[in-house]
Amino acid sequence: MDAIYRPEIIEPEGQQHWEEKQAFRASEDSTKLKYYCLSMFPYPSGKLHMGHVRNYTIGDVLARYHRMKGYNVLQPMGWDAFGLPAENAAIANDVAPAGWTYANIDYMKKQLKSLGLAIDWSRELATCKPDYYRWEQWLFTRLFEKGVIYKKMATVNWDPVDHTVLANEQVIDGRGWRSGALVEKRDIPMYFFRITDYAEELLSELDNLTGWPERVKTMQKNWIGKSFGVEIHFPLQPQGKGDVLKVFTTRADTLFGVTYVAVAAEHPLAQQAAGHNPALAEFIAECKQGSVAEADMATMEKKGMDTGLKVYHPFTNEPIPVYVANYVLMGYGEGAVMAVPAHDERDFAFAGKYALPIKAVVKPAEGDLELPLQAAYTEHGVLFDSGDFSGRTSEDAIEKIALVLKNLGMGGRRTTYRLRDWGISRQRYWGCPIPIIHCPACGDVPVPEDQLPVVLPEDVKIDVGSPIKKMPAFYECTCPKCGGRAERETDTMDTFVESSWYYARYACPDLDTGMLDGRANYWLPVDQYIGGIEHAILHLLYARFFHKLMRDVGLVSTNEPFANLLTQGMVIAETYYREQPGGKKQWLNPADVEVVDGTPVLTADGKPVIAGGTEKMSKSKNNGVDPQAIIDKYGADTARLFMMFAAPPEQSLEWSDAGVEGAHRFLKRLWKTVYDQVQGGEVSAYAGGELPEALAGFRRQLHQTIAKVTDDIERRKQFNTAIAAIMELMNAMAKLEGDREAQSRGPACGDATAERDAGAPPAVAGIPSAGLSPSGGPSTDAPGRQDSLTRSIKQEAMEAIVLMLAPIVPHICRVLIKALKPGACLVGSPWPAVDEAALVQNEIELMLQVNGKLRGKIKVAADAAKDAVEASALASPEAQKHMEGRPAKKIVVVPGRLVNIVV
């Protein structure tokens, strides 16, 4: 063992060793419990960022921990390789998206390997390869035939200058990011997955996902948005004659307060009215401007216009004006809403703006409304001015109104979901081709299985628009049904489709006769899934949906893909900038900035810069810290340790160079501690028996720490507190009697050494340690015996510490465990066990409170009865002092914790 910790040497050695031994190769084994540990696969953007390092370190800690606990562990890795950035890079650098992507994968794979992750690389997959996406296409054709996939019109962002569809991300302040043109909404045909058919199951199964964070389940629940409401038909002519306008509302109790109805700009009624109303037509055209993003729609100014049309109240037959409003969404519900300004905030604002009447019909159960209303009263209450329904409660009225409407054939109870069907068509190149052939005679025909995959050409030039749309060699084909001339679909699939089933494909990535085989049922569900909180809704909902689709075609036997979910927080860092002439900010990378006397300055010129606050690491703020630089400087173990120590995994993690230094310092100290122990020569294992008080206390702490670290990793997944507990243990070990002198001063350094055992001299450089076993030595006096005991206990502690740290910092621990236990191998070493006997304590300390304020501590027997604890508390001088002679009114005893005397 080298005296100096050299990560740059031991880390590549360890990685090479594991690779040669294929130490993390997984295979199905029915004799062991399986543990499938999966981190969300990366998009190959170019190089790893800190978020990746954090994600994969968390996964690796859990994978390695479970391996030590005896599980059959699978930890795979792959590439979410299709997507928009490759096309952007292609335009910027004049390269093909495929080549760019594959080069990025090569580089990032090297980086991942330098982190020392316990990954089974033999299962690596990339979603842009035909042997992956052919099965996605195969499933698509099956689902198309089943009717799970269908085609309909949908609204997209259209750039009228570039003549291209824009992603929401490419719309900035309502304009195309390249052209700067005002974006328009445009309807085009798209393929949809009927995810709404699974809405009920996706919702109800959330209750069974006990290993998911509550907040993620709540977000999904709200996203699915099941609501019980009432469908109401407003006739277009008096007395209920003619067609009806259907609306859905959760507040049918406010029906008598309706003063207008509002329809979406795309609603047929609006289109009809616009036919002979140029101003309305112009307003509808105006509504077409802007992006389709819901956040934009929701924050824009609410505008409307009277169509001049009327509908009639289903109960009172009163005429009600029909407005077109830009805030009503065609794709949600019926594309029309009934408006009750008195009882809805948005309607209230709209009514105020267009001087529409406000009619209150619900008041609090006790008291009255102050009229005229200053704001909408949105609570449930009691109805008034509502015909036969006056006097009923809101809940009661909703039921009754629904029933009456149903009997009249004018609507009734209805359950709706906020969730919409999943549109997967993308007018982009770098994605999985949709396997459909458009035949003028046969319509949309799925590509037959023997013609799959529909291979995406990789050797292309990219400019504006998808190259395959201009490539007859790609889209010209014959109809599989009639043999006539036909055209292939040139849209590709949403990349969320690939990421919705990759977790299953890892079980059988080599299978070329089907999508999945029985191995998927061995490994699934994923036991632990780890990824960013930003995926809480979309990706995780789509993957759950896809799992059910695969189940329903017999590919998997489980209902849910991910048994346990850990959503990791972001990695954030300080931002720095300088004001440019003209007010523009020039963002400076934290690596180029140093803090001198509390002022951040640019290292290059020593002049001050402005701190802009801590934010998510991003290109736009130039505050990304390159993980490679950290690995190169300190090693992967330091990077891993810092990331696990600086914050619990679910919280955001603030990057700190000083914190990294601290982590590195700890590893150096760990190395030296083990080195000193090993230099002390052979040591006998502690075989039980009485220990002096200090050693017994230390050994108790050791086993308490093992229990805590086990719980922190396995149940709580709080690696920061696990590491802190190990640090405390190390600190306690350093303070053990006689230890300090041995480490730093040597034998010639004063009185303390007189107590040391002559049989175990401190190490002297150059003298081999072999054969210096204190247990075999001649010393029989008490100090000598204690010293050898101390070394035995320390050996026990160090072995446990190294094994507990192994999942977090595997490279250093691999070397240290071999040094401590010659012949030991890290991979295969079991997790340390708790010795229950070491935990026993005779006397415990209780907090003493008087009137809830901490006044002191008392010591009592561990098994002391309540009476004895009370007596002991009352007798203590602290209690006497603060009671000031007053009698105790009440004494609260919390066993093992505290006593509170109330006076």
Place this chain on the structure above:
RNA sequence: GCGAAAGUGGCGGAAUUGGUAGACGCACUGGAUUUAGGUUCCAGCGCCCCACGGCGUGGGGGUUCGAGUCCCCCCUUUCGCACCA
């Protein structure tokens, strides 16, 4: 706008079930060793006060013997909003 979280020393964070607020680390201060600097080691370190003691977990109220933790109102920040991944 809607949905979901978070807010604790100079900083990152700990306090797991309503029971010692500030573990562990960073920064800082003093000391030792070495000294060119650094490294390493020891000690101190929430605020106010000479002290006794008091105050203190974003702000305001409440429940309780006891609140960082539970309830109500408010403020701020972060994430998501269906074509970024």
